[in-house]
Amino acid sequence: MATDTKDINQPSVTSVTSVANFILHFIWMLPEHLDSNQHIRKMLISEATQCYFTIQFYQSETYLDEARKTKQPDLILLFGSFYKPNTDIYNLITQTIRYLGTRVAAWITEDPYEFDCNYLLPKLVDFVFSNDKNSCNYYHSQNVYHLPLASASNTLEPLTEPEWDFVFCGVGFPNRIDIIEGLQDILKNYSTLIIGSNWSKQITENFFTRTQVDYDELISIYRNSKIVLNLSRNHNIANHIYEIVPSTVAPRTFEVAAMGIFQLVFFDRPEIHEYFTEEEIITFSSKQEFAYLADKYINNPQLRHSIANKAKQKVDKEHLYRHRLQTLVQQVLNNL
Secondary structure, eight states, X not given: XXXXXXXXXXXXXXXXXXXXXXXXXXXXXXXXXXXXXXXHHHHHHHHXXXXXXXXXXXXXXXXXXXXXXXXXXXXXXXXXXXXSOSSOHHHHHHXXXXXXXXXXXXXXXXXXXXXXXXXXXXXXXXXXXXXXXHHHTTSOOTTEEEOOOOBOOOOOOOOSSOSEEEEEESOOOHHHHHHHHHHHHHHTTSOEEEESSSOOHHHHHHSEEESOOOHHHHHHHHHTEEEEEEOOOOOOSSOOSSOOOOOSOOHHHHHHHHTTOOEEEEOSOGGGGGTOOTXXXXXXXXXXXXXXXXXXXXXXXXXXXXXXXXXXXXXXHHOBHHHHHHHHHHHHHHTO
């Protein structure tokens, strides 16, 4: 039977003195040139400066040599994807424990899509933090906790006269193609931009499309849009053991909210309401509902701004990477 999930999304109230001397070595599992989420690196490094403890960042392939030159950490955190890693994880962990004698944690970012590569991690490290709440139940371990991804604080504001009515960015996975094709009769009435690869011919012929943009340009496009469409990923790489259904929203939900941009989210993960109220994030689950919401919000900038601002306030208060890092450290301290 699956164990109960330990959910630690809400940051704990922590005394500064209890963590002031804490040293965290943060290790990127993927080499930078192979990491498709480099914007998350920038966010984490930026947010780390707002934490009450010391965070030092390293690459996995050079960590052991560099760590011996620094003060011994209280915790080593492996972060990212563990699918076909560039580093021998077992050797990295065993050598780290041998030479540094400290605790090791893993913050997994690709559950449940790569779960089959992750499920043995509780036997290798002291703490496992999974981005997906539902996946936690399948590790069958007491040292697994839920810690979703988040966003960095963002001071940019949407443009007052946006060019696009709707924008969606993401790979054209089959579930997303089905949703966009199902909504195309409605979306064709608006200026709609689809960004990403692997979209169907039907979509590329009916909408403005871009194959790829970097994250800075994507932010500019989002700011130049009235509504960001938010469609979850449903594409497994290594999720065959249990075929786990994902439950936690993608980090893009927090990122768009942090920008103060209005978004319509396809409602396939009810867990979204554990992070946002219905006054902060608007969801839809049918073509008819989408048509009603599109008509309601496209020409009502004040209403869009009011809702988006509430979502931004929630992210700034609870869902920044500084909150996640502080929660992670507090959880470790609670179990020492």
